[in-house]
Amino acid sequence: MTITSHAELRNVAEMLLLKLQKKSSAIVCALSGDLGAGKTAFVKEIGRLLGVQEEITSPTFVIMKSYPVSQHSFVRTLTHIDAYRIEDADEMRVLGFQSLCADSTRLICIEWPERIPHILPHDAFHIHIQLNLDGTRTITW
Numbered sequence: 591m592t593i594t595s596h597a598e599l600r601n602v603a604e605m606l607l608l609k610l611q612k613k614s615s616a617i618v619c620a621l622s623g624d625l626g627a628g629k630t631a632f633v634k635e636i637g638r639l640l641g642v643q644e645e646i647t648s649p650t651f652v653i654m655k656s657y658p659v660s661q662h663s664f665v666r667t668l669t670h671i672d673a674y675r676i677e678d679a680d681e682m683r684v685l686g687f688q689s690l691c692a693d694s695t696r697l698i699c700i701e702w703p704e705r706i707p708h709i710l711p712h713d714a715f716h717i718h719i720q721l722n723l724d725g726t727r728t729i730t731w
């Protein structure tokens with residue numbers, strides 16, 4: 591679908607949240623798209639919908655940030671990862687990625703998932719955001 595505002599981006603985030611189903615491990619959402627496409631903006635909308643109080647900022651330099659969730663039936667923690675600067679999967683191991691993935695109360699949103707294809711769970715949601723020449727954004731999943 592094609593969107594033109596943050597409000598519409600929030601609607602897409604809401605659609606994603608409605609699709610989430612509890613399972614025995616974390617839900618991983620891989621967010622691809624060029625620089626400035628709106629990946630962080632999308633996670634910010636997810637955070638607002640989940641009742642995250644803290645302001646969500648891009649985790650480019652820290653790689654990973656986690657936020658307590660107050661408004662969801664089973665998601666208790668939102669983890670936001672920016673894999674842009676990850677050079678090899680070992681760095682994700684250092685971050686404890688596998689144990690985060692084992693946590694069934696966690697939603698993990700990953701920007702630049704193409705940097706770490708081998709460690710993404712097979713059942714990850716894949717969402718692509720494309721910034722069009724006319725300034726609109728096309729989101730596919």
Ligand SMILES: Nc1ncnc2c1ncn2[C@@H]1O[C@H](COP(=O)(O)OP(=O)(O)OP(=O)(O)O)[C@@H](O)[C@H]1O
Pocket residue numbers: 593594595596598599623624625626627628629630631632648701727
């Ligand atoms: N749907 C939207 N409508 C209007 N502006 C948007 C939308 N999505 C993102 N933006 C704006 O585009 C800019 C870049 O967005 P954002 O930082 O989310 O990109 P990104 O994909 O995370 O980039 P990076 O790869 O550098 O992390 C921000 O100023 C943001 O507010």
Ligand SMILES: [Mg+2]
Pocket residue numbers: 629630631648672701
């Ligand atoms: Mg970003």
